[in-house]
Amino acid sequence: MLHTISFPTGKVDYYLNSSCSQLFQIAPTAHNIIITDKNINQFYGDLFSIYRVIIIKPGEDSKNWETINSLASKLAALEVHKTTTIIGIGGGVISDIVGFLASVYMRGVSFAFVPTSLLGMVDAAIGGKNGINVDVHKNMIGTIRQPKFILYDTSFLKTLPDEEWSNGFAEIIKYGCIGEPKILADLETNNINTFRSKPEKMNELIAICIQQKNNIVVSDEQESGVRKVLNFGHTTGHAFETLYKLPHGQAVSLGMLVALIASEKHTNLSTTVRMQIIQTLQHYGLPVKLRFDIDKVVQTLRLDKKRNNDAIDFVLLEALGKPIVKSLTFTEIREALQIFADAIKH
Numbered sequence: 001m002l003h004t005i006s007f008p009t010g011k012v013d014y015y016l017n018s019s020c021s022q023l024f025q026i027a028p029t030a031h032n033i034i035i036t037d038k039n040i041n042q043f044y045g046d047l048f049s050i051y052r053v054i055i056i057k058p059g060e061d062s063k064n065w066e067t068i069n070s071l072a073s074k075l076a077a078l079e080v081h082k083t084t085t086i087i088g089i090g091g092g093v094i095s096d097i098v099g100f101l102a103s104v105y106m107r108g109v110s111f112a113f114v115p116t117s118l119l120g121m122v123d124a125a126i127g128g129k130n131g132i133n134v135d136v137h138k139n140m141i142g143t144i145r146q147p148k149f150i151l152y153d154t155s156f157l158k159t160l161p162d163e164e165w166s167n168g169f170a171e172i173i174k175y176g177c178i179g180e181p182k183i184l185a186d187l188e189t190n191n192i193n194t195f196r197s198k199p200e201k202m203n204e205l206i207a208i209c210i211q212q213k214n215n216i217v218v219s220d221e222q223e224s225g226v227r228k229v230l231n232f233g234h235t236t237g238h239a240f241e242t243l244y245k246l247p248h249g250q251a252v253s254l255g256m257l258v259a260l261i262a263s264e265k266h267t268n269l270s271t272t273v274r275m276q277i278i279q280t281l282q283h284y285g286l287p288v289k290l291r292f293d294i295d296k297v298v299q300t301l302r303l304d305k306k307r308n309n310d311a312i313d314f315v316l317l318e319a320l321g322k323p324i325v326k327s328l329t330f331t332e333i334r335e336a337l338q339i340f341a342d343a344i345k346h
């Protein structure tokens with residue numbers, strides 16, 4: 001099923017409920033190159049061996065300049081030029097690296113994604129933000145540029161490890177918090193195994209998430225306004241992720257709880273919402289407590305991209321489905337972090 005979505009910087013063809021075997025019709029071999037990680041290549045290398053393939057080390061540690069340098073040299077050695085499309089096949093780490101690399105290599109060549117992780121399918125591959133980390137700062141260097149197409153083949157999920165299923169659900173729970181409360185109702189009455197064993201149900205949920213993110217990004221691609229709400233849980237989440245080497249989804253789970261605590265103080269959100277979200281996060285195998293150093297987290301936040309002098313544009317909830325962006329000072333963020341840190345004692 002093909003849907004085309006037009007963003008200010010370009011249009012993206014979404015091939016939903018598709019099969020990776022279609023890749024050969026969409027993207028003729030001679031012009032393209034695949035970048036993937038070692039895990040994906042081990043499971044699925046045969047599917048795309050007809051292409052020239054570059055394989056990188058899996059994991060967040062690859063999202064850095066060294067990888068970009070080394071990939072750029074490999075592209076040059078393979079004489080990759082302006083008419084080439086670079087196709088990233090993998091999770092969010094691959095889409096971030098490929099999107100960024102393709103945006104700067106030869107001042108921009110076209111790129112496309114085949115997301116293979118749940119988190120990649122519902123979030124990372126969508127919206128055109130691509131970037132790499134610098135020291136403990138997540139996505140510090142990056143671009144906003146849209147892929148030519150995104151091909152969805154949910155049969156990739158068959159080999160996705162349990163922990164990565166949970167990580168993907170963290171972003172789905174985020175969509176439930178900031179947008180569509182019916183997502184939360186659906187999640188509460190089901191569990192990972194229901195979605196795992198019913199691909200059509202998983203496809204439906206993925207489609208809802210894609211639509212929700214795209215509706216927001218279409219109206220504010222450069223994140224000057226409404227797109228900021230997609231950062232719900234990500235401000236402190238990113239600091240937890242890099243400081244404590246947590247997977248992205250786990251870090252977002254914890255970050256959402258800090259945001260809910262801050263909402264209780266600054267928008268009078270009822271504590272029952274936090275209790276409901278804690279249950280849902282746990283139901284999907286996600287962490288709800290963390291032992292951490294508040295000073296280190298606050299120090300990391302000082303270089304957050306949403307910083308505005310002595311404050312950060314923080315996403316809070318007024319109610320489920322009603323996010324607002326409020327400028328919180330570092331002192332106010334520290335207060336919320338303290339309450340969250342104290343939760344480990346209970």
Ligand SMILES: NC(=O)c1ccc[n+]([C@@H]2O[C@H](COP(=O)([O-])OP(=O)(O)OC[C@H]3O[C@@H](n4cnc5c(N)ncnc54)[C@H](O)[C@@H]3O)[C@@H](O)[C@H]2O)c1
Pocket residue numbers: 037039040043058059060063090091092093094096116117118119120123124125126127128129130131138156157158159160161164167248249
């Ligand atoms: N650009 C954006 O808008 C955006 C949004 C959300 C997250 N992200 C980024 O995405 C990254 C997290 O993405 P992720 O959770 O997909 O991480 P990931 O790419 O590291 O994938 C997680 C692990 O699962 C493996 N894997 C992926 N698909 C598999 C499959 N089908 N079968 C077996 N193993 C598989 C990978 O090899 C890896 O080991 C973070 O760097 C985060 O910052 C970006």
